[in-house]
Amino acid sequence: MSTRDEILRAIQENPLPVKSHPGDFQAYVHSEDPMGDFQASLKTVGAQIFFCKNGHEAQIALDGQYPSMVRYTSQEVVTSGLDLEDVEVLEIQGEFGVGENGAIWLRDDHLPHRVAPFICQHLVIYIRKSTLVGTMHEAYDRLEGSYADFGFFLSGPSKTADIEQSLVIGAHGARSLTVLVMDN
Amino acid sequence: MLNHAEASEQFIQDAERTTWHDETLWFVRSKRDKASKVIPEWEDLRDHASQIKDHVLANLGQYLIEFEAKAKANGVHVHWAKDAEEHNQIVYGLVAKHGSKALVKSKSMLTEECHLNSFLTKKGVEVVDTDLGERIVQFRDEVPSHIVLPAIHLKKEDVGETFHQHLGTPKGNKDPQFLTEAARQHLRGYFLAADVAITGVNFAVAETGEFVVCTNEGNADMGAHLAKVHIACMGIEKIIPRRKDLGVFLRLLARSATGQLITTYSSHFAKPREGQEMHIVLVDNGRTRQLARPEFRNSLKCIRCAACFNTCPVYRRSGGHSYHQPVAGPIGSILAPNFDKKSNVDLPFASTLCGSCSNVCPVKINIHEQLWFWRQDLMKEGLAPAGKSLSMKGMAWILSHPKIYRLAGAMGRFVVKNLPFLVNNRLNPWAKQREMPEAPKESFQTWYQSRKS
Ligand code: SF4
Numbered sequence: 001m002s003t004r005d006e007i008l009r010a011i012q013e014n015p016l017p018v019k020s021h022p023g024d025f026q027a028y029v030h031s032e033d034p035m036g037d038f039q040a041s042l043k044t045v046g047a048q049i050f051f052c053k054n055g056h057e058a059q060i061a062l063d064g065q066y067p068s069m070v071r072y073t074s075q076e077v078v079t080s081g082l083d084l085e086d087v088e089v090l091e092i093q094g095e096f097g098v099g100e101n102g103a104i105w106l107r108d109d110h111l112p113h114r115v116a117p118f119i120c121q122h123l124v125i126y127i128r129k130s131t132l133v134g135t136m137h138e139a140y141d142r143l144e145g146s147y148a149d150f151g152f153f154l155s156g157p158s159k160t161a162d163i164e165q166s167l168v169i170g171a172h173g174a175r176s177l178t179v180l181v182m183d184n
Numbered sequence: 185m186l187n188h189a190e191a192s193e194q195f196i197q198d199a200e201r202t203t204w205h206d207e208t209l210w211f212v213r214s215k216r217d218k219a220s221k222v223i224p225e226w227e228d229l230r231d232h233a234s235q236i237k238d239h240v241l242a243n244l245g246q247y248l249i250e251f252e253a254k255a256k257a258n259g260v261h262v263h264w265a266k267d268a269e270e271h272n273q274i275v276y277g278l279v280a281k282h283g284s285k286a287l288v289k290s291k292s293m294l295t296e297e298c299h300l301n302s303f304l305t306k307k308g309v310e311v312v313d314t315d316l317g318e319r320i321v322q323f324r325d326e327v328p329s330h331i332v333l334p335a336i337h338l339k340k341e342d343v344g345e346t347f348h349q350h351l352g353t354p355k356g357n358k359d360p361q362f363l364t365e366a367a368r369q370h371l372r373g374y375f376l377a378a379d380v381a382i383t384g385v386n387f388a389v390a391e392t393g394e395f396v397v398c399t400n401e402g403n404a405d406m407g408a409h410l411a412k413v414h415i416a417c418m419g420i421e422k423i424i425p426r427r428k429d430l431g432v433f434l435r436l437l438a439r440s441a442t443g444q445l446i447t448t449y450s451s452h453f454a455k456p457r458e459g460q461e462m463h464i465v466l467v468d469n470g471r472t473r474q475l476a477r478p479e480f481r482n483s484l485k486c487i488r489c490a491a492c493f494n495t496c497p498v499y500r501r502s503g504g505h506s507y508h509q510p511v512a513g514p515i516g517s518i519l520a521p522n523f524d525k526k527s528n529v530d531l532p533f534a535s536t537l538c539g540s541c542s543n544v545c546p547v548k549i550n551i552h553e554q555l556w557f558w559r560q561d562l563m564k565e566g567l568a569p570a571g572k573s574l575s576m577k578g579m580a581w582i583l584s585h586p587k588i589y590r591l592a593g594a595m596g597r598f599v600v601k602n603l604p605f606l607v608n609n610r611l612n613p614w615a616k617q618r619e620m621p622e623a624p625k626e627s628f629q630t631w632y633q634s635r636k637s
Contacts, residue, residue: 007264019242022236140428140430154448160401162320165211166360
């Protein structure tokens with residue numbers, strides 16, 4: 001018998017009492033101000049946030065944030081992630097944001113390469129104001145039926161506290177995160 | 185090998201460090217409290233998570249089959265391993281097939297459980313742990329002392345010295361920012377060069393065949409997205425039915441673990457990228473055995489958040505290494521006897537049964553009750569440590585005889601008050617580094633009786 005069948009048989013040998021799936025989590029409290037929550041969450045996770053009416057305002061914000069750094073804006077697919085090794089600032093488009101934890105959903109078909117938002121030194125994400133949701137439940141409702149080969153929630157710059165619990169920003173991923181919330 | 189009490193005795197030799205360890209973990213526990221209290225529906229969430237896990241365990245076979253089919257349809261290779269040995273062989277087979285001499289690995293308690301590192305090292309493969317805490321303990325030839333904070337037993341001076349020896353950082357430099365930067369530079373080289381990346385799995389979704397990996401550092405992603413081969417290793421209990429269930433678990437996990445709102449990265453891997461090979465290894469290693477034991481089945485609901493470690497008064501003052509198991513703390517003490525009763529008899533006794541672990545557990549595992557069940561089981565089989573079984577038998581006898589219970593209480597108060605050396609002696613391991621409290625003049629019972637009359 002294959003290991004697979006052995007494991008499955010071991011499981012089936014001991015049928016357990018029926019326990020039904022509890023269904024969707026209904027008990028969550030809707031936020032009155034997801035944008036206020038989002039802003040507060042981003043502060044907690046160590047990210048910068050700017051509200052911009054248009055591209056011009058976004059450029060001014062970024063010039064202030066990352067003076068004299070080269071910004072990589074192309075979404076064109078690159079075959080080897082190693083080609084992005086020297087990217088200083090990467091600008092990408094996020095799908096939507098989550099108020100309660102500052103997470104932003106990103107998917108690989110909007111990236112030059114899956115490793116791009118990890119290998120760059122600094123990360124800039126544009127999201128539309130209207131896309132904000134309150135909780136993770138709403139986030140997954142929104143993702144229902146939308147399928148990415150690789151997708152992820154990102155909340156803040158990479159960090160660690162593995163040395164005596166001292167928080168250090170910039171572990172292996174981006175050293176800073178700037179979120180630009182666009183009017184439309 | 186030292187048992188838990190003996191190893192703890194060594195740990196508490198350094199009183200200052202013990203206090204630091206204790207207070208630091210308590211601080212993490214307090215952060216968990218704060219992060220959970222801002223969610224008004226927190227208790228409902230725990231209930232919900234617990235019910236989803238119960239449902240999974242009751243239908244595990246079916247969900248594994250569904251997950252396998254979906255993952256395969258996504259172009260992912262699925263392997264099954266009945267034990268640690270088979271798991272290690274599968275991983276080695278893949279590494280050898282690609283002629284790889286070095287690989288990068290992100291945190292995976294399963295690979296610790298299977299002792300994958302030493303297995304691969306013996307075969308001449310260099311394994312580079314990329315989580316900062318894990319890299320630190322790997323340099324020191326140690327194992328993680330905590331499943332979320334692997335190097336929590338170390339002070340920054342220790343890390344500075346270790347990095348001085350292994351990475352050539354200036355002697356005496358113990359600045360966390362500086363040392364983290366040194367590790368970033370050092371590990372980047374490995375990320376860029378590695379052909380194979382191994383990651384753990386936090387959740388595997390039967391409905392879509394996706395698996396989710398959560399980190400703060402970004403090391404799992406750096407490894408997986410650059411390597412030609414990604415191997416994800418998971419215990420069979422990591423399955424959840426639907427993608428929507430992730431909403432429940434991702435809200436609970438980081439808040440319970442470190443008091444964060446969510447981990448920095450929650451990555452959903454569905455298909456390999458263009459030109460990449462992706463493998464999943466589904467591992468039993470005693471899990472089906474635990475599933476068949478009604479009183480311990482619940483332990484398989486664990487999402488490895490470590491909240492039970494941080495809150496445990498015994499863990500905080502004895503350190504992870506005293507548990508001599510890859511998973512320490514209260515949950516480790518329930519899992520370990522399932523692997524081997526004899527060498528782990530001490531662990532279910534390494535608890536005060538205060539129940540704090542069960543109170544914080546995000547999936548509502550009855551941890552302290554299971555510790556108690558193991559004690560009974562080990563006693564029945566005559567495996568319990570000698571002192572414990574004697575005193576437990578004595579205690580059971582006293583508790584079942586109310587008159588003697590009252591007398592014993594009076595005697596106890598007399599002893600603590602007039603003959604403190606009898607309890608404060610070297611034979612009582614719990615008296616080490618502790619002062620016994622002053623005994624009350626009257627017992628709770630006499631006080632209660634006098635209040636009633
Ligand atoms: S037993 Fe519960 S509290 Fe402990 S690590 Fe597992 S999920 Fe967390």
